[in-house]
Amino acid sequence: LTYSGPAAVTAGETASLTFQIANAAGVDLGRLYGVVKADKFSPLWEDEVVIGVVPPKGSATGTLNFKVPPRLYGGEERFNLELFQDGRSERLASVPVRVQIQPVARPRFSYTWRLEEPGGDGQLNPGEAAALQLTLKNDGEGTSAKIDLRVFKEGEDHFVQLSDTRSKLEPLAKGGTATVKIPLTVKKEWLRSDKTVMPFTGDAIKLLVRAEERFDEGIDGRYRATMFNTLTIPVNAPVVPHAIAQPAMVLVANTIGADNAATVTVKVVDPGLKFLTVFQDEDKTALLPAAKLGADGLFTTTLTLKPGANSVRIVAIDQDDVDEVLPLRLWGEGTKPEKTAAKPEAKMKVQVEAGPVIP
Incomplete structure (x- = not known):
């Protein structure tokens, strides 16, 4: 069993990893398959290769179609392909494989925001039907996938009312932007279930802003571009927005x-x-x-x-x-030590003599 290549793959492509199986015996070897043995964080973990029949003194080719995650970082993937025959538990052969990962340009998010409020005093006042205008930007070098942009309350804040909190955005090219508007109101008071009226006494509200790439089903989206931030907006005080960007x-x-x-x-x-x-x-x-x-x-x-x-x-x-x-x-480098099961401790047999029968 040998690995034929390729030696390197590129993030986002479907690469054909090819293996050659030679049969030195004088009889068919049928129903062969290969199992990838890798660490559980590998994108190839538990993949399989169907090989089929290898004729006597002949050879066959097995191909593993590796859908390389589009946001995989550069580096190296290592694994072993182990060869088995259907119906038999023993391993027939094994080959170690090393594949270099070539990364592609990635997106990176930032956003700017401003408050639209009807009072015209530049601040968020309780009872106003205001709106948060948020502009998401791709500061990275690569085009993003489709994006989920969500704005939601921190915890159970009964005074904050939000509408249209989730936006599905089209991919953003390098330097591209998309703007959404989210209706926002801070209630002057909140009526509890016991009919107690609770007035708003805070000096700010907190909103959670999350943007992340959204890949189609079947695509490994690990390491996708994401951004998370807690946005604090003053209440009854001037609002001074500033840009929020990832390092x-x-x-x-x-x-x-x-x-x-x-x-x-x-x-x-x-x-x-x-x-x-x-x-x-x-x-x-x-x-x-x-x-x-x-x-x-x-x-x-x-x-x-x-x-x-x-x-x-x-x-x-x-x-x-x-x-x-x-x-x-x-x-x-080196061999990872195998975990050995602890030997069960021998239990000492204690013979208990029968005592007198108590009437």
Whole structure:
């Protein structure tokens, strides 16, 4: 069993991963199939290849159609293809495979907003039939897929009334924008179920804004472009809107040296950056306040990789609590230790002598 290629695939394409099976025996090998053995976060996890019959002293070809997720980041995917025969449990052959992932340009979202209110005083007053005008922009280098844009209340806020909170937008090209208008009212008072009248006494309301790409069914949408932000709007006070944007973060370098020592460098651009943090699997390995980031925006972190797949996430968060996540799958060399089941402890047999019968 051998892998014929390709050595690299591109995000968003359907690639044909080809395998050759040679039969050295003098009889047919029928009902053959291959099973992908990969870590559970792999886009190829548990895929299968149907091969069929391999004639005596002959060969056959098996093809795995890999629908590469369109937002997959650059890196490497590794897996083993294991060969089986229908009706038999033992593995006939296995081949390790490494495929390079070529990324494509990605979208990145930001938005601006303004308040439309009938009073003309530039502020949101209770009882007014106002509207929130929100303009979403694609600041990234690539065209987005279709977009779901949602604006909703934070928790059970009985004073805030929203209409038309979900918008389905067409794809946005680089630099493209789309504007939606959401009717908004802050009630002067709220009548509870026990007939108690509760007046509005707050000085602001909070709305949750979420934009994310929406792919058609059957397309793996992992790592799709998303943006989430809590928008605070003053009440009975002047409203001063400002643009909300995700930090821009790109991978500059990624090297793995001896002893599985990985060095990763990224560049971050955001004038309102708060901090950067790094996670390896579930462990936080680094935290850098924005004040310690150099003027060039470069940040370098070092990691010791475990054998096999390592899930690394670099997270940038700005003053508006908007984040950008760069997920990396880095591979450590060596064999991952297999989990061994603990041997059951031997139970000591205790013989209990029969006591006297109590009448």
